[in-house]
Amino acid sequence: MKILVTGACGYKGTVLVPKLLRAGYKVRAFDIMWFGNYLEEHPNLEIVEGDIRNIDSINLDDIETVIHLASVANDPCGDLDPKLTWEISALSTMQLADKCVRKNVKHFIYASSGSVYGIKDEHEVTEELSLKPISEYNKTKMVAERIVLSYSEKMIVQVIRPATVCGYSPRMRLDVSVNMLTMQSLKDNKITVFGGEQTRPNIHIDDITDIYLHFLNIKEKATGVFNAGFENLKIIDIAKMASKLNGSEIVVTESNDPRSYRINSDKLLKTGYSPKKSVSDAISEIHDLFNKGVLVSKDEYYNLNWMQNKVLNNER
Numbered sequence: 001m002k003i004l005v006t007g008a009c010g011y012k013g014t015v016l017v018p019k020l021l022r023a024g025y026k027v028r029a030f031d032i033m034w035f036g037n038y039l040e041e042h043p044n045l046e047i048v049e050g051d052i053r054n055i056d057s058i059n060l061d062d063i064e065t066v067i068h069l070a071s072v073a074n075d076p077c078g079d080l081d082p083k084l085t086w087e088i089s090a091l092s093t094m095q096l097a098d099k100c101v102r103k104n105v106k107h108f109i110y111a112s113s114g115s116v117y118g119i120k121d122e123h124e125v126t127e128e129l130s131l132k133p134i135s136e137y138n139k140t141k142m143v144a145e146r147i148v149l150s151y152s153e154k155m156i157v158q159v160i161r162p163a164t165v166c167g168y169s170p171r172m173r174l175d176v177s178v179n180m181l182t183m184q185s186l187k188d189n190k191i192t193v194f195g196g197e198q199t200r201p202n203i204h205i206d207d208i209t210d211i212y213l214h215f216l217n218i219k220e221k222a223t224g225v226f227n228a229g230f231e232n233l234k235i236i237d238i239a240k241m242a243s244k245l246n247g248s249e250i251v252v253t254e255s256n257d258p259r260s261y262r263i264n265s266d267k268l269l270k271t272g273y274s275p276k277k278s279v280s281d282a283i284s285e286i287h288d289l290f291n292k293g294v295l296v297s298k299d300e301y302y303n304l305n306w307m308q309n310k311v312l313n314n315e316r
Contacts, residue, residue, distance in 0.1 A: 001025055001026065001064050001065065002026040002028060003025050003028070003063065003216075004028045004030060004058070004060065004066045004067070005028070005029050005067045005069060006030045006031070006052055006066070006067070006068050006069055006096070007071065008029030008031045008039065008069070009031035009039060010031065010069060010070075010073070010171060011073075011172070011173045011205070012069055012111070012209060013029070013069050014038045014039060014169050014170050015170075015209045016067070016209040016212055016213075017029055017039055017045065018039075018040070018042075019213060020213070021044055021045060023213060025044070025216075026045075026046075027045050027046070028048060028063065029045060029047045029048065030050055030052070031047075031048075031050075031070070032049070032050065032070075033049050034310070035171060035303075035306065036171065036300060037049075052070045052092045053088060053091075053092050055095040060099060060100060060103040060105055061103075063103070063105055064105065064106050064107060065105070065106065065107040065109065065216060066096070066100055066105055066108050066109070067111070067212055068108065068109065068110050068111060068148075070088065070092070071111070071137075071140070071144075072085045072088050072089055072137065072307075073137075075134075077303050077304055078136040078140065079135055079136050079137070080304070080307055080308065081312060082136045084312075085140055089137070089140035090140040090144050093110070093144040094147045097147055100151075100155060101151055101154045105155055106155055107156045107216075107219050108151070108155055109158045109212060109216075110144065110145065110148045110157070110159045111212075112141045112145050112159050112160060112161045113141045113162060114161045114164075114201055115133070115141070116138050116141050116142045116161060117130075117133075118138065119261065120262075122262075123262060124262055125227070125262055125263045125264060126227070126263075127161075127224075127227055145159050145225070149224075152223065152224075156219050156220060156223055158215045158223055160211060160215070161228060161263070162203055162208050162229060163200070163202050163203040163229025163263055164176055164177055164178070164202050164203070164229075165202075165205050165208055166178030166205065167179070167205035167277070167281070167285060167286070168282070168285050168286055168289055168295065169205055172295065173301055173302075173303065174297060175301070175302045175303050175304060177202070178242075178279055178282050178283065179286060181193070181239050182282075182283050183286070183290070184248075185243055185246060185248040186246065186290045187297060188248075189248045189249065190249045191242060191248055191249070192251050192253065193239045193250060193252045194235075194253055194255035195235065195254070196234065196235050196236030196239065196252050197235070197236065197260070198255070198257065198260045199233065199234050199260040199262055200232070200233065200238075200261070201229035201230075201231070201262055201263040202229060202230075202231045202233060202279050203228055203229045203231075204278060204279070204282050205282070206276060206277050207228075207230070207275050207277055208228055210273075211273060214271070214273045221271070226265070226267055226268045227265045228268055229263045229265055230265060230278075231278060231279050232262035236250075238279065241279065241280060245287045
């Protein structure tokens with residue numbers, strides 16, 4: 001079976017694609033490569049550099065499943081250029097889903113975000129709660145969800161709403177909470193926490209990528225929307241976990257972001273998936289790889305600065 005993965009060279013895609021290949025799938029990896037390409041060559045891997053906004057450049061021949069990861073990732077990056085964000089994350093998703101139906105693609109997995117819920121007072125946020133997105137990123141994810149779900153009668157559709165992902169990827173991100181705090185501890189021997197009492201849901205990168213494979217295996221048994229996050233932790237508690245490895249100092253400053261939200265993933269667990277790794281595992285792995293020299297800090301690992309300085313100048 002051949003799978004198209006969009007955004008295949010991103011943080012999650014770079015971990016997911018090798019797993020798909022090891023599982024015996026053939027993969028067409030499609031990515032604009034703003035942040036480079038860390039995928040290794042493989043006889044069953046076709047790597048295509050392309051812009052998802054150009055729907056004619058996306059080859060769906062022989063594709064049975066699409067795993068759609070491509071988007072402008074996270075709130076700050078989405079707000080840099082709202083027009084670009086809507087074109088990539090919403091309009092292109094609509095064009096891709098429509099083309100999938102016309103090309104007889106059987107199965108579509110969409111990578112949404114747990115942030116589509118906005119600010120919630122509920123202790124546990126389930127899939128049944130209303131969506132009240134705040135940023136351009138959240139809004140485009142919500143709209144894209146509605147688009148792909150509208151095709152549910154024509155192909156199998158699964159929408160995954162992940163928590164904040166953590167852990168090592170060859171195409172690393174150091175601008176997400178766990179990874180960022182751990183790298184601060186390793187590089188500076190000091191962690192700066194803004195506020196700290198805010199609660200955020202988290203998921204290890206090995207789990208979120210395994211979840212996509214899980215849904216490939218149960219595609220006809222579980223459709224619709226699924227939360228994916230297993231640890232709702234305060235930011236200060238994440239910082240304490242990161243500081244334990246080398247005794248780094250924690251400095252707490254004021255924050256204008258009081259948002260706290262938690263997600264409940266019971267619906268996913270009922271499909272038979274069980275998480276394998278934790279935030280603690282992610283911190284330990286990053287710590288070990290940094291000390292071995294495998295993980296270093298690169299400019300492209302910080303999406304916001306990289307997009308401001310490298311990407312948007314070329315787009316305008």
